Amino acid sequence: MAEWTEEITHIAGTNLAIIKGGKGKPLLLLHEELGHPGWMSYHEELAKDRTLIIPIQPGYGKSPRVEQIRNVHELGLFYIWVLNEMNLAPIDVIGFSLGGWAAAEMATANSKIFRKMVLVAPSGIKPAEGEILDIFAVTIGTQVNATVHDAAAAPEFRKLYGGERTPEQFEAFEEARTESARIAWDPILNNPSLPYFLQGVKGLPTHIVWGREDATVPVTAAEPYKTALKNTDVKLTIFDHCGHRPEIEKSAEFVKLVREFLA
Amino acid sequence: MILMYFTERPYRDVPEDEVIKNRGFFGVPNKFFDREAGSRLYNEYLDEMVYAEDVGFDAIMLNEHHGTPFCMGAVMNVEASILARITKRARIVLLGNPLPTFKNPLRIAEELATIDCISHGRLVPGWVRGAGSEQIFNQANPAYNRERFEEAHDLILAAWTRPGPFRWEGKHFNYRYVNPWVTPYQKPHPPIMIPGVLSPETVVWCAEHRYPYLGLGTALSATAELWNIYGDTAAKEGYVAGSENFGYLQHVFVAETEEKAQELGKAHLFGGGQGAFSRPEHTLPPGYNSKEATKRLARTMTAGSGGFLGVSAEQLGRSKDKEEPSGNLQQVADSTRRRLARGEATIEEAKAAIYKSYQKAQDGLQIITGTPKTVIPKIRRILEVLRPGVFGIFQSQGPVSLEDRMTSIRLLGEEVLPAVREIGKELGILDPFERLPGSRPYTTGTQREQLISLDALRAS
């Protein structure tokens, strides 16, 4: 089991908790709107030859809210500031769901901040068909259950989210949902200008990963993302029998894909 | 014909000098608002409207303006709500809610639906882009004015007609759960009417939507032109426009004797009247006008027209082929105001300039004042030219007593309305409730209906 630490650093005008673990070239992970899930098997695998850097988004866990981050674009600007302060640019990034949206925003602001970018079922662009699940008008249970296609086939999901929720877990989820509501309530989990500005991203190889049965952000949002990134090298991989969390539902395939892409 | 009673519900107690000093009604500091007067006036205006229904008006018209003693209907839906309950027959015509100023158009959909229900289906909701001052007052970005108007319009109609719950993700409005538990009484939705002052864009939009267009006292020749634009657009859309597609608002004040009428009629110019609605910087904030309109405006400004031309009826009423002599109402108002601003004119001089134009205003039909006998022929001229299915009568704006206002309503009801109905019948005028606007198909290549009478126009 790789060792990982959580440290709080004063940076970019705030106190930011950052999880670090593994060895090798730094790899930035931007977690999803429910928060950092904990050290999963895909972390374990990737940490074998990369140093994972996982900032805890302001407003989550030990990172206090930053009021000046009013939307996901400004979240991206915040992370850019952090990377510059830490001298980590250009860095590889994997962004999950809203974290993927944030990575895309960062690329529009400064595509040189990244060397390569992996977007895992990112919100931020409306799908061509269907709707992004309105996570703010459903219960936590519904939201969580909508993130995997077949819970029985995803043992790590059951480990995380199965069974009775503890009060602490309930609180953590509410806190996470509060912060994501604060910055992504309106428009509903998307930025209408993002497709336009992604066209300006050049020289940033990007791999978009999706599960075909994604019930949170429909897979029909993948093409719009790919089309928007037309001026850079972009690939799209869709896993069958997979929901919103390829990294857990198809962990081995996911890790393999990422390793090959980031090599 | 639908005969409508309208008053701006002016705060008649505002000191005229303050309006003139301020060079416009909008922006007179609200310290001049007195609650006793306000309370009394709101209730008196409601009394007038009930009375108007009693004496035979088919409809009561309201409008909305913010932050101005010119019109107390800042939230006219308050008055509309009351009318829904205290009137029995008359239609309640709102011309109109300024859609771009609403930050929550879904609430307006609920509000109007509630009013329509309470009135058992007598609401005619109309919508406007709103004067420039409304954008400023309500912090509504003027550069997005038309977009917000159209999206709010679409959203309200969707809220009324599309079964909920549904999501709305537009450019300016997002709603995640549209499922209003009040929808209008009238199905599929209440009839919509759009008022305007000669924006061709608006006229075309109306024709495309088959909404009747109501000209707000605009000059006859210019109005006639727009009627034709509407008619042409209607033909393109595949239907025949007729009198049911048009309305017109006309100031009319009636008294028992011509002397009295002449004496009281002047009050309509109070404070500078419509021409003093708001100062230029408030009338046309940046982005409010389309590029074409700005182009037109720039040309008219540099043609020595004497000042900034807001949405005043007079100025916009200039037709292309008739060069108005300098010294029409707006120009006079503008130049005197500019001199006033520079300290080159006194308030007294400004006032004098305003009232000097009284006769001209009557000649130009901006003001119609007289006994029933003398006003009816003037109204006839308008009806012969424009043939509007809806005709609104606009009460005096100035410090006329309640009693005199009520007398005017009575005389209108007793003598003028019946005569107007006769004229309407004679001219074959139908209103939007007698014939649904847009219901008559147009066959390409055929002649479309004559919407105006050029003969009558030339004669007038």
Add this chain to the structure above:
Amino acid sequence: MHIMYFTERPYRDVPEDEVIKNRSFFGVPNRFYDAKVGARLYNEYLDEDVFAEEVGFDGIMLNEHHGNPFCMGAVMNVEAAILARITSKARIVLLGNPLPVVKNPVRLAEELAEIDLISKGRLVPGWVRGAGSEQIFNQANPAYNREYFNEAHDLVLACWTRPGPFRWEGKHFNFRYVNPWVMPYQKPRPPIWIPGVISAETVVWCAQHRYPYIGLGTALQSTVELWNLYGQTAAQEGYMAGTENFGYLQQIHVAETEEEAQLQGRAALFGGGAANFSRPEHTLPPGYNSKEATRRLARQATDYGFLGITAEKLKESQSGELSHIGIPKENKQNGDTREKLRRGQVSIEEAKKKIYANYQKAQDGLQIIIGTPKTVIPKLRLIMEVLRPGVFGLFQANGPLTTQQRLTSIRLMGQEVLPAMREIGKGLGIVDPFEREPGSRPYTAGTQYDSLVDLEALKRAPKRDESVRV
């Protein structure tokens, strides 16, 4: 005493099965709304209001809810406007406009001012944060709910009291030219009352602003604690709170005979009553509750419900406004039935049976008071003795009563219940906010302040079974 008549103005024709199938009122698809029925009901409710004024009520109370057959007052200001004209004595009490959902507080200020003018100064505008479902319906970000509320409140007051034109640049609202040409009749401003259900934060805020706080049918034990919290805060603010600072709303139905009353009163449980106001996901959207409230809620997720808490606990914790219908979190009994329904484990009929099985309990716990004037008055007396509220709202039962039954109830209330209540009130020395200005009596630190509640009377009051919600 100020006694007000209140009805949610329910859309009584909604099919009960649809409400139960939907597991709440909010969100029943609007295809079940028939505008002709709506038109009739709106007008009947206005008739009731006029009648209530005639029979002696001092005030008519309205409230606002969106997208919900439980209450047709989506835009209650429409009804308020009408009442301003068609009533002549009664106060028009709005409890309340949900400030966070209105989006244009300047327009609201104009609207309420117009109503106050037309009514010649009879408006009592109250404001709420709004239930969770209002935020969702109106697209109002729940994470900013309290901020929206506070800033909109300040802006409306500025519109009414600060001479224009002026500029407002706040965190959530900007207005470059505030100069409304309609101002309230009442000076310096209309009296403001704030309704609530056990939010300590709201109570403290009210006390700080000297706004009377109206408890919406909350359990006596908890209400007592909140009154005391208000009183303590008032003392800190330098004034003495009294009966003029408090109001209470009680759901009630009165009929000529006890048999009739008991038969008709079941309507109060229609569709599951307020407990089924909205489903959990709509009741508490993310960010709506403060962190502390969430913390408490998390720890009560397996308990039976909100039990009486001490003033100390209330003081140290902040709780979020949970809508006027009580804390809607799932309790073992009710929640389980809705869960089971969702999973298809129980039928609509069974769910209905469970709802109406609570009828007696709901009366025992005073969630609803059903009876003849003779039998309801003692129950009202008890509440009045415990809480001593200057304002008392009688809330017409919400379900499918007939128009006649409702009017009879109003008549009996006017003829017999109100006079009795006024007598009781006099005996208890209760004064209302119009008889004594809230916050007008200075408090000297160190001295004893008025007892706001009667703990002895509380002992005689029934303990409410919190698993029963109406």
